Amino acid sequence: MDIPSRPWKKKSLPRRVLAIRLQAMGDMVITLPYLQHLRNSLPAGSRIDLLTREEVDAIPKSLKLFNKVYSIGGARNFKKQIFYTALLLPRLLWQRYEIVIDLQNNIISRTVRKTIMPKAWAEFDRFSPEAAGDRTRLTIDAVGLKQQSVANHDFAFKYQPHGIDVLKSNGWMPQDDLVLLNPAGAFETRNWPLENYVGLARLWLEHFPQTKFLIMGTKLIDDKAAFLKKELKEKLINLVNKTKPEEAFAIIQKTRFVLSEDSGLMHMAWVSGVPTLALFGSTKSYMARPLGEHTSLLDSSDLECGNCMLETCKYGDTHCLTRYPPSFVFDKAMALLKSIPSFSKFE
Numbered sequence: 001m002d003i004p005s006r007p008w009k010k011k012s013l014p015r016r017v018l019a020i021r022l023q024a025m026g027d028m029v030i031t032l033p034y035l036q037h038l039r040n041s042l043p044a045g046s047r048i049d050l051l052t053r054e055e056v057d058a059i060p061k062s063l064k065l066f067n068k069v070y071s072i073g074g075a076r077n078f079k080k081q082i083f084y085t086a087l088l089l090p091r092l093l094w095q096r097y098e099i100v101i102d103l104q105n106n107i108i109s110r111t112v113r114k115t116i117m118p119k120a121w122a123e124f125d126r127f128s129p130e131a132a133g134d135r136t137r138l139t140i141d142a143v144g145l146k147q148q149s150v151a152n153h154d155f156a157f158k159y160q161p162h163g164i165d166v167l168k169s170n171g172w173m174p175q176d177d178l179v180l181l182n183p184a185g186a187f188e189t190r191n192w193p194l195e196n197y198v199g200l201a202r203l204w205l206e207h208f209p210q211t212k213f214l215i216m217g218t219k220l221i222d223d224k225a226a227f228l229k230k231e232l233k234e235k236l237i238n239l240v241n242k243t244k245p246e247e248a249f250a251i252i253q254k255t256r257f258v259l260s261e262d263s264g265l266m267h268m269a270w271v272s273g274v275p276t277l278a279l280f281g282s283t284k285s286y287m288a289r290p291l292g293e294h295t296s297l298l299d300s301s302d303l304e305c306g307n308c309m310l311e312t313c314k315y316g317d318t319h320c321l322t323r324y325p326p327s328f329v330f331d332k333a334m335a336l337l338k339s340i341p342s343f344s345k346f347e
Contacts, residue, residue, distance in 0.1 A: 001130060005122035007144025013042055014098040014120070014145075020051045020112060021103040022072065022081075025245060026264035027132065028056045031103050033151035033271045034136045036065050041147045049095065051088075051112065053081070059268075062246035064156040072108070081108060092116050099143055103136055120144060133271075133291040151292060153273030155253075163247025167214075167254070170237045176212040178255045179204065180269065181236075183224050184217050185261030187311040189282035192261060192321045192329075194224055198231045199326030200259070205235065212237055214255065216248050217265065257337065259329070262288060270295045275340055277333050281321045282308045296336040298324055 008014060017038070021031050039048050049068040050060050057071040070088055074080025085108050093116050100113045100121040113121055122142035125135050137149040172178060181201065185191045201213055213232060215225045216239045225240040243251065252258070252268050258276045260266035262283045269276040270290035277296045278289065284307045285299035300306035300320035313319070 001125055001128055001135070001138055003122055003125055003139055003142040005142040005144070006120050007122075007142070008099060008120035009144070010119075013046070015043065015046045016095060016097045017042070017046070017048045017099045017101065018051060018092070018095070018097040018116070018118070019048065019101045019103060020109040022051070022053050022106065022108060023056070023104060024264070025056045025059070026267040028052060029059060029249070029264070029267045029271050030132050031136050032060070032063070032065065032155065033153050033273075034133070034140055034149050035101075036155060037147075037150050037152040038140055038145075039065055040152060041145070047095075049097075051092070051109075056245075058245040059249050062157055062159070062161060062249070064158055085112065089115055101140055101143060103139055129286055131287060131289050131291055151271070153271065153292075155272070157250060161244075161247045161250040163243050163251045164254070166239060166242055166247065167237065167251050170239060170242075171234065172212055172214075172237055172254075175210070177208060177210055177257075178214055179211050180214045180216070180252065180255045180258040180260070180265070181228065182215070182217070182258065182260035182263060182265045183228075184221050184263040184265060185279075185281065185283075186263070187282065189308070189310055189313050189318050189320070190262050191281070191318070192279045192324070194227050196324070196326050196329070197228060197259075200330055201228075201232055201235070203326055203330050211235070214251070215240055216243055216251065217241075217263075257333065259333065266290065275336055277329070277336055279321060279324070279329075281318060282310050282313075284309060294336075294340055296332060298329070298332065 021028050047067045050066045051070045054071040054073050061069045072081050073084040098119050100118040102109045102113050102123045105124040105126050120143050122139045124139045140149045181197050213236045219241045225238045229236050229238050249268050252272050255274050258269035258274050261279050266278055275294045276290050280299040289297050
């Protein structure tokens with residue numbers, strides 16, 4: 001992959017780095033484990049700052065990873081984003097960043113990089129068929145520092161997010177194994193049937209009765225949460241519309257396993273190092289898949305109609321996901337967990 005860049009030439013490591021990521025929450029969190037590794041690779045006292053949008057700044061602001069998080073207002077209005085960026089430019093110039101890692105590569109991020117004139121920089125490849133995590137890693141590597149990037153999943157919070165208290169107040173005890181069910185794919189072609197989630201949960205409880213299941217997210221999945229709560233009763237903790245993004249991220253650190261459709265919570269899980277089995281229907285999985293030995297994926301790439309990106313199945317049955325019964329997904333989950341030594345209790 002040929003990444004536009006100007007590599008770092010000095011023998012000493014840089015002390016002031018600006019990373020830029022302006023996209024959606026899931027895209028934002030994908031950058032975090034690679035930037036955490038960079039943070040750990042730089043000398044003590046080095047500065048890593050982040051430029052992002054207000055809509056997605058909650059999680060990075062909660063982490064010790066960044067010295068400063070700059071946020072652009074304007075929601076999704078491009079003209080307003082340009083306006084707020086212009087207001088920030090003098091502050092960014094004052095920091096005299098030596099490196100800019102542009103993990104967005106759009107008009108705004110390129111304008112910022114060219115204005116502050118760092119000694120070294122690299123730009124994210126937006127169109128490569130590689131997974132977003134790999135493209136993030138390769139962008140950081142293209143800056144030309146000594147260590148090659150890897151994902152570091154150990155995050156430290158600046159404060160204890162209130163989400164853990166919310167989790168406990170809704171029935172979770174520390175001795176319970178917490179399993180997140182996330183039926184939050186944006187379209188019906190990305191949804192595993194809710195009845196299958198129930199079937200998997202009941203099969204899981206036969207083997208691991210100490211489990212509490214969890215569902216989180218926005219009010220868009222209220223009805224799905226209500227259905228699962230009706231079926232699983234006290235075995236399901238329903239936190240839909242009860243957590244802020246940084247609280248959800250903190251709660252995910254407590255989970256033992258995550259079963260998720262393609263959504264932001266899926267990315268929060270795998271970047272946290274939590275064993276994650278992703279269910280991808282119409283999504284182009286080669287670009288959005290979770291990475292690492294602690295993840296597994298069921299997708300549509302083996303089908304003639306796979307990776308279609310359609311919102312409605314042209315055959316009317318979303319075969320790419322309905323073909324997987326709960327028993328098959330359970331076995332897939334067990335195989336993943338048994339491959340991770342620290343999760344041997346599920347053997």
